[in-house]
Amino acid sequence: MLSELKERVLAANLELYARKLVIYTWGNVSGIDRKQGLVVIKPSGVPYEELSPDKMVVLDLERGHVVDGHLRPSSDAPTHLVLYRNFSEIGGVVHTHSPWATAWAQANAPIPCLGTTHADHFYGPIPCTRQLRPAEIRTDYAVNVGLTIVQAFKDLDYRHVPGVLVASHGPFCWGKDVHDAVYNAVVLEEVAKTAYATLALNPACKPIPQVLLDRHYMRKHGDQATYGQKVF
Amino acid sequence: MLSELKERVLAANLELYARKLVIYTWGNVSGIDRKQGLVVIKPSGVPYEELSPDKMVVLDLERGHVVDGHLRPSSDAPTHLVLYRNFSEIGGVVHTHSPWATAWAQANAPIPCLGTTHADHFYGPIPCTRQLRPAEIRTDYAVNVGLTIVQAFKDLDYRHVPGVLVASHGPFCWGKDVHDAVYNAVVLEEVAKTAYATLALNPACKPIPQVLLDRHYMRKHGDQATYGQKVF
Amino acid sequence: MLSELKERVLAANLELYARKLVIYTWGNVSGIDRKQGLVVIKPSGVPYEELSPDKMVVLDLERGHVVDGHLRPSSDAPTHLVLYRNFSEIGGVVHTHSPWATAWAQANAPIPCLGTTHADHFYGPIPCTRQLRPAEIRTDYAVNVGLTIVQAFKDLDYRHVPGVLVASHGPFCWGKDVHDAVYNAVVLEEVAKTAYATLALNPACKPIPQVLLDRHYMRKHGDQATYGQKVF
Amino acid sequence: MLSELKERVLAANLELYARKLVIYTWGNVSGIDRKQGLVVIKPSGVPYEELSPDKMVVLDLERGHVVDGHLRPSSDAPTHLVLYRNFSEIGGVVHTHSPWATAWAQANAPIPCLGTTHADHFYGPIPCTRQLRPAEIRTDYAVNVGLTIVQAFKDLDYRHVPGVLVASHGPFCWGKDVHDAVYNAVVLEEVAKTAYATLALNPACKPIPQVLLDRHYMRKHGDQATYGQKVF
Numbered sequence: 001m002l003s004e005l006k007e008r009v010l011a012a013n014l015e016l017y018a019r020k021l022v023i024y025t026w027g028n029v030s031g032i033d034r035k036q037g038l039v040v041i042k043p044s045g046v047p048y049e050e051l052s053p054d055k056m057v058v059l060d061l062e063r064g065h066v067v068d069g070h071l072r073p074s075s076d077a078p079t080h081l082v083l084y085r086n087f088s089e090i091g092g093v094v095h096t097h098s099p100w101a102t103a104w105a106q107a108n109a110p111i112p113c114l115g116t117t118h119a120d121h122f123y124g125p126i127p128c129t130r131q132l133r134p135a136e137i138r139t140d141y142a143v144n145v146g147l148t149i150v151q152a153f154k155d156l157d158y159r160h161v162p163g164v165l166v167a168s169h170g171p172f173c174w175g176k177d178v179h180d181a182v183y184n185a186v187v188l189e190e191v192a193k194t195a196y197a198t199l200a201l202n203p204a205c206k207p208i209p210q211v212l213l214d215r216h217y218m219r220k221h222g223d224q225a226t227y228g229q230k231v232f
Numbered sequence: 233m234l235s236e237l238k239e240r241v242l243a244a245n246l247e248l249y250a251r252k253l254v255i256y257t258w259g260n261v262s263g264i265d266r267k268q269g270l271v272v273i274k275p276s277g278v279p280y281e282e283l284s285p286d287k288m289v290v291l292d293l294e295r296g297h298v299v300d301g302h303l304r305p306s307s308d309a310p311t312h313l314v315l316y317r318n319f320s321e322i323g324g325v326v327h328t329h330s331p332w333a334t335a336w337a338q339a340n341a342p343i344p345c346l347g348t349t350h351a352d353h354f355y356g357p358i359p360c361t362r363q364l365r366p367a368e369i370r371t372d373y374a375v376n377v378g379l380t381i382v383q384a385f386k387d388l389d390y391r392h393v394p395g396v397l398v399a400s401h402g403p404f405c406w407g408k409d410v411h412d413a414v415y416n417a418v419v420l421e422e423v424a425k426t427a428y429a430t431l432a433l434n435p436a437c438k439p440i441p442q443v444l445l446d447r448h449y450m451r452k453h454g455d456q457a458t459y460g461q462k463v464f
Numbered sequence: 465m466l467s468e469l470k471e472r473v474l475a476a477n478l479e480l481y482a483r484k485l486v487i488y489t490w491g492n493v494s495g496i497d498r499k500q501g502l503v504v505i506k507p508s509g510v511p512y513e514e515l516s517p518d519k520m521v522v523l524d525l526e527r528g529h530v531v532d533g534h535l536r537p538s539s540d541a542p543t544h545l546v547l548y549r550n551f552s553e554i555g556g557v558v559h560t561h562s563p564w565a566t567a568w569a570q571a572n573a574p575i576p577c578l579g580t581t582h583a584d585h586f587y588g589p590i591p592c593t594r595q596l597r598p599a600e601i602r603t604d605y606a607v608n609v610g611l612t613i614v615q616a617f618k619d620l621d622y623r624h625v626p627g628v629l630v631a632s633h634g635p636f637c638w639g640k641d642v643h644d645a646v647y648n649a650v651v652l653e654e655v656a657k658t659a660y661a662t663l664a665l666n667p668a669c670k671p672i673p674q675v676l677l678d679r680h681y682m683r684k685h686g687d688q689a690t691y692g693q694k695v696f
Numbered sequence: 697m698l699s700e701l702k703e704r705v706l707a708a709n710l711e712l713y714a715r716k717l718v719i720y721t722w723g724n725v726s727g728i729d730r731k732q733g734l735v736v737i738k739p740s741g742v743p744y745e746e747l748s749p750d751k752m753v754v755l756d757l758e759r760g761h762v763v764d765g766h767l768r769p770s771s772d773a774p775t776h777l778v779l780y781r782n783f784s785e786i787g788g789v790v791h792t793h794s795p796w797a798t799a800w801a802q803a804n805a806p807i808p809c810l811g812t813t814h815a816d817h818f819y820g821p822i823p824c825t826r827q828l829r830p831a832e833i834r835t836d837y838a839v840n841v842g843l844t845i846v847q848a849f850k851d852l853d854y855r856h857v858p859g860v861l862v863a864s865h866g867p868f869c870w871g872k873d874v875h876d877a878v879y880n881a882v883v884l885e886e887v888a889k890t891a892y893a894t895l896a897l898n899p900a901c902k903p904i905p906q907v908l909l910d911r912h913y914m915r916k917h918g919d920q921a922t923y924g925q926k927v928f
Binding site: 578664 | 719720721739740741742767768771793795796798799800801802803804805827828830833834837864865866892895896
Binding site: 114115116117183186190193194195197198200201202205208209211212215219226227228229 | 487488489507508509510535536539561563564566567568569570571572573595596598601602605632633634660663664
C-alpha cells in the first residue's frame with residue numbers, strides 16, 4: 001500500500017537526521033496521497049536507524065484512523081492532518097525541534113525578514129502562533145496546535161510562507177512534496193540562526209523593504225521565476 | 233564478572249564521545265547491578281579510543297572499594313555512588329563537561345523550562361546545586377558534590393528531573409539504565425543551548441505554563457503515556 | 465571548450481560545499497579566461513552532487529551571452545560579470561550565504577579589523593555596500609548589485625580587500641584565481657564569526673592600529689612577503 | 697636527523713587540523729630536543745594534507761638558523777624560540793587562530809577561571825599580553841611577540857598556566873611535549889567558548905574561589921594528583 005510514498009517519506013525522515021535537524025527519535029515527516037486521501041507518517045518513538053518503509057504508518061485524512069501499518073503514528077500526527085485538511089496544495093509536512101528555530105518559537109517571536117536568504121524562500125516574516133489556552137491544551141492538544149497554525153495563516157498565503165513557529169514549541173514546515181517540506185525546514189533553521197546573529201550585531205536592524213522582498217521571492221517563485229533550470 | 237554490564241557501560245561511554253559531549257578523557261558513565269550492589273564505571277584518565285570492557289572498574293556500592301579491575305576508577309566515582317545510594321531507582325549515571333550545560337552550571341543558574349523540548353524530558357526547571365563550603369571542598373570533595381545534588385532534590389522527584397547542574401562545574405544526569413542516562417545528557421545539552429538562545433532573543437521570556445508542562449511530560453512518561461510504541 | 469577552467473570552477477564550487485559555506489544549490493563560483501574574454505560559472509539551481517564539468521556555463525564577458533553549455537547560468541552571473549569588468553586582475557569570484565558573513569551583511573555593518581587573522585588577509589575593514597534604490601532593484605537587479613560593489617571600492621584597492629558584504633544579502637569574494645577566491649570566502653566567514661564574538665565580549669573593542677595591520681598584511685602580500693615558500 | 701621528533705611534530709600538527717582548531721595552512725606546532733638544542737617546526741604556508749616528516753624544518757635553539765630541511769620555517773618560529781629559551785621545561789609549543797580563544801585575544805581580555813573545566817587545566821586566569829608598541833611591531837616582530845608573552849608570565853608559573861592570549865592576535869599554548877601542547881590548545885578553545893557563554897548568561901559571574909581552584913588543579917597535577925592511572 002502506497003509503497004512509493006512510504007519510500008519517499010522514509011527518505012525525507014532520514015534526510016532530517018542526516019542534516020542534523022533532529023536527534024534520536026525527534027521530529028517527523030509525513031506525505032500525502034491526495035487522490036486516495038491517505039497520509040503516510042513516521043511511527044512514534046522509533047530511532048532513525050531502525051526505520052524502514054514497512055514501519056511507516058498510513059492514516060486516512062478524514063478521520064485520522066490507522067489504515068495500514070502495525071506501529072503507532074507520531075504523536076504529532078493530528079497536527080499534520082489539520083494542516084493537510086486546511087492547506088489544500090501541500091504534499092508534505094515536517095516537524096522538528098531544530099535549535100535555532102526552536103529558540104525563536106520559545107521566545108514567542110516571529111522571524112522578521114532581514115535579508116535575501118529569507119526572502120528567497122519565505123515571502124515575509126515567519127509567524128509565531130498564539131499560545132494555546134488551558135482548555136485547548138487539556139483536550140485534543142495536537143489538533144489544537146494545528147488549528148492555531150491555521151489561525152496564524154488567516155491573512156497569509158501558506159504557499160508563500162511555507163513554515164511557522166509554534167509558540168513555546170518549535171517549527172512546522174510544509175511544501176509541495178516531502179522533499180520540498182524538508183528543504184524548507186533546513187532553510188528555516190539557517191534563516192533562524194542568521195536572524196539571531198544579525199539582531200545581536202544590530203538590535204535596531206529593520207526588515208528589508210518590500211521591493212527587495214518582491215524581487216527575491218519572485219525570482220524563485222511564480223510565473224516569472226528565473227532561478228533554476230525551468231519555470232516552476 | 234558483570235560482563236554484560238561492562239559492555240553496556242563501555243558502549244554508553246563511547247556514545248558520549250560519538251555524540252560530541254566529551255573530548256579526550258573527559259566525562260564518565262557508570263551503571264549499577266542493584267541485586268549485587270555493584271557499580272561499573274569508566275577508569276580514570278583513559279582515552280575513549282583505548283577503552284575496552286576489561287578496563288572497566290567494578291566498585292561495591294556500600295563502601296566504594298574496587299572489587300574488580302586493575303585500573304583506578306574515575307575520580308568522580310564517589311559522586312556516582314552517592315547518587316546510586318540516594319536515588320534508589322536509577323540504573324545509570326553520566327557526568328560530562330558538555331559546553332552549554334557547563335555554561336549554565338558556571339553561571340550558577342537553573343535552566344528554566346522555556347519550551348516543550350524541555351518539558352518532554354524534564355518535569356520543570358533543571359536545578360543548579362548550591363556552592364560547596366570550603367571545608368566540603370577540602371575533604372571528601374567528590375562525596376560532597378554528590379550530597380549537594382541530593383540536597384537540591386530534597387523537594388524534587390529525581391525520577392522526573394533526571395539531571396542537575398553542579399555549580400561552577402557541569403552536569404550530572406541519570407536514568408533507568410545507562411542508555412537512558414546518556415540520552416538525558418544529550419537532551420540536557422540541547423535544552424541548555426536552546427534556552428541560551430531563547431533568552432538572548434527575549435530576555436523577558438517566561439517559563440511555559442504548568443498545564444503545557446503537564447501535557448508534554450505526561451505524554452512521554454507515566455501511566456498514560458502515548459508517545460512511542462508501548463507504555464513505559 | 466575551456467575544459468581545464470571548467471574543471472577548476474567545478475572543483476571550486478565543490479570546495480564551497482565541502483567546507484560547509486553553502487547548502488543545497490546555494491552559492492556559486494566563476495572563473496575567467498581573460499585572453500578569450502570568457503567566464504565559466506555554475507548553472508542555476510543544480511545541486512552540488514549533480515554538478516559535472518559539462519554542466520558549467522560559459523558566458524562572454526562583454527555581453528553576458530551564453531556561448532557554451534545547455535543550462536541557465538547562476539542568477540547572480542550579471543554581478544560576477546560586473547566584477548570581472550571592473551576589477552581587471554581578478555581570476556575568480558565566489559558568492560555564498562555563509563551564515564556569519566551574511567549576518568554582518570544583514571546588519572548592514574562593515575567588519576572592522578579587530579585582529580591579525582583579519583589583517584593577514586584583508587587590508588582594513590571589509591566594506592558593506594549601500595542599499596539599492598527601488599529602481600535599481602526593479603530593473604537589472606543583479607547588475608546593480610555589482611555596481612554598488614564597485615562603488616564601495618571607489619577609494620579602496622580590490623586587490624587588498626578581496627571581499628565585500630552586499631547589504632541585506634551576503635558576501636562576494638574574489639581572488640587571483642578560483643581557488644584563491646574560495647579561500648577568501650572561507651577566511652571571511654571565519655573572520656566574521658570571530659569579530660562577532662569579539663564584540664560580544666568587548667563591545668568597546670577598537671580596530672587594531674595601522675602599524676599592526678601593515679605588519680601582518682605585508683608579511684603575506686606584496687614584494688617583501690615572508691610567509692609561505694616563495695614571494696607571491 | 698631527529699626523525700622521531702619530526703614524526704611527532706607532524707602528528708601534532710595533523711591533530712590540530714583533525715580537531716578543527718585550524719584551517720588551510722593556519723597554525724603551527726613545534727617540538728624541542730633539549731639535549732641537542734634543536735627545534736622541529738612546521739614549514740610556512742604548506743597545507744596540512746601535503747605535510748610529511750621530511751618537510752619539517754629544524755632550527756637551532758640559540759640562533760634560530762635552519763640546520764635541516766629545505767623549506768622556510770613557520771613565520772611564527774621566532775616566537776616559539778623565545779618561549780623555549782625562557783620556559784625551560786616545555787617540550788612543545790602550539791599556535792592557532794582557533795575562533796573562541798582568538799575572540800578573547802581580540803577583545804584584549806584574560807579568560808577568568810569560571811569553572812572546574814578551566815581549573816582542571818589552568819591554575820588561574822589565562823592572561824592576555826599587553827599590546828606591542830609600534831617600534832616592537834616594526835622590528836623583530838615575532839621575537840617581540842614572544843617577549844610580551846614572557847613578560848605576562850613574570851609573576852606567573854608557565855608550568856601551571858600552559859597558555860596565553862596574544863593581544864589582537866590569538867593563543868599560544870605549550871606543554872611537556874608536543875602532544876601535551878596540542879591538548880592544552882584544544883582545552884583552551886573549549887574553555888574560551890564556555891566562558892563566553894557563561895558571561896552571556898550571567899554577566900556578573902565571579903571567578904571560582906581559590907579553594908575550588910586548588911582542589912581541581914591539584915587533583916590533576918603535582919605530587920598528590922589522583923586523576924588518571926599514575927602520578928604525573
